[in-house]
Amino acid sequence: MSLERESSKDAPSVRVFFGDFRKMTSTEVANGEVSLIVTSPPYFNAPFDYPDLFPSYEDYLGLIRTFASQSRRVLRKGRICAIVTDDMLVKEGGGSRARKYPLVADTTRIFLDERFLYRDKITWVKPAGYTRISRRSGVVLQHPYPMYFYPDNIQESILLFQSGDFDYGLLRDAPKKILKSSKIDTVQLNKERWNLTVWNITNVLPIPGRVEEGIAAFPEEIPRRLIKLFTMYGETVFDPFAGSGTTLKVAVELGRKAIGYEIDLELKRVIRKKLGVENFVIEERGGARRLRKSLQTKIRQRRSVAKSPIPKLIL
Numbered sequence: 001m002s003l004e005r006e007s008s009k010d011a012p013s014v015r016v017f018f019g020d021f022r023k024m025t026s027t028e029v030a031n032g033e034v035s036l037i038v039t040s041p042p043y044f045n046a047p048f049d050y051p052d053l054f055p056s057y058e059d060y061l062g063l064i065r066t067f068a069s070q071s072r073r074v075l076r077k078g079r080i081c082a083i084v085t086d087d088m089l090v091k092e093g094g095g096s097r098a099r100k101y102p103l104v105a106d107t108t109r110i111f112l113d114e115r116f117l118y119r120d121k122i123t124w125v126k127p128a129g130y131t132r133i134s135r136r137s138g139v140v141l142q143h144p145y146p147m148y149f150y151p152d153n154i155q156e157s158i159l160l161f162q163s164g165d166f167d168y169g170l171l172r173d174a175p176k177k178i179l180k181s182s183k184i185d186t187v188q189l190n191k192e193r194w195n196l197t198v199w200n201i202t203n204v205l206p207i208p209g210r211v212e213e214g215i216a217a218f219p220e221e222i223p224r225r226l227i228k229l230f231t232m233y234g235e236t237v238f239d240p241f242a243g244s245g246t247t248l249k250v251a252v253e254l255g256r257k258a259i260g261y262e263i264d265l266e267l268k269r270v271i272r273k274k275l276g277v278e279n280f281v282i283e284e285r286g287g288a289r290r291l292r293k294s295l296q297t298k299i300r301q302r303r304s305v306a307k308s309p310i311p312k313l314i315l
């Protein structure tokens with residue numbers, strides 16, 4: 001185990017553990033330590049992010065079950081676990097056929113089984129011109145007959161689960177200074193339509209060379225809204241699948257403490273760069289591994305096959 005403390009001036013406001021989240025202990029993240037979880041678990045074997053990462057869908061659901069039980073353990077009573085996820089289209093065998101997996105429904109079921117309350121679902125809509133995986137709607141243009149319709153996907157779900165009832169008396173008793181720093185700007189809320197169940201937010205564009213390259217990062221605007229809406233100034237935000245560290249970065253910018261877990265050691269450099277803060281603790285744990293380079297190589301190989309003269313559509 002290695003520990004790198006980049007500054008010892010103040011208590012660190014960011015802790016990042018590199019390891020397999022399934023092995024997280026209460027010494028790392030204590031029971032009830034966290035006021036909000038904002039995260040996006042890996043998308044089951046997503047062809048352009050995590051090809052064959054999980055041996056089976058059942059194995060993937062095992063990760064989500066552990067995620068639900070650990071979330072229940074670390075969250076304070078009445079607090080929110082916000083999950084950005086989407087159903088996933090995964091190729092079967094080596095062919096052009098694919099099967100759609102209901103990640104949103106299964107994640108919801110698992111969190112309900114863990115006794116979370118289903119608080120809400122927000123649909124995150126990306127710009128209409130954006131279809132990263134495949135343009136399936138082209139099929140009906142080639143074959144304009146019934147049963148050839150496959151829509152292009154430009155949305156993801158933001159699932160909001162609540163860990164029991166929240167005691168609003170805690171807000172009434174909070175120090176005035178903290179309440180003032182945590183006040184939500186309702187002019188901005190109305191202007192940017194945060195009040196709706198649909199949020200139109202531009203995704204992180206896959207531009208080569210950017211710090212989030214190959215990470216399926218979500219835009220900063222998602223954790224920014226959620227952190228303002230569900231935490232007080234100074235509280236702790238946790239991202240168990242930290243990726244490039246988007247949630248951690250925004251949490252620190254908003255004066256919250258941040259904890260992250262990430263399995264891929266190759267993202268240490270990325271998180272450091274993205275956060276750019278001094279006050280930062282990184283710990284390595286069992287299960288941490290180097291992942292990105294091998295996934296990216298696999299994706300490049302698949303893309304070169306897809307560039308064959310006869311376009312292969314994923315249906």
Ligand SMILES: C[S@@+](CC[C@H](N)C(=O)[O-])C[C@H]1O[C@@H](n2cnc3c(N)ncnc32)[C@H](O)[C@@H]1O
Nearest residue numbers: 020021042217218241243244245246262263264
């Ligand atoms: C969808 S990405 C998160 C991206 C992040 N929201 C961002 O904005 O950069 C999911 C992350 O979970 C990590 N991951 C997958 N399995 C994990 C595990 N068992 N424990 C911890 N992290 C894991 C992946 O390496 C990946 O970086």
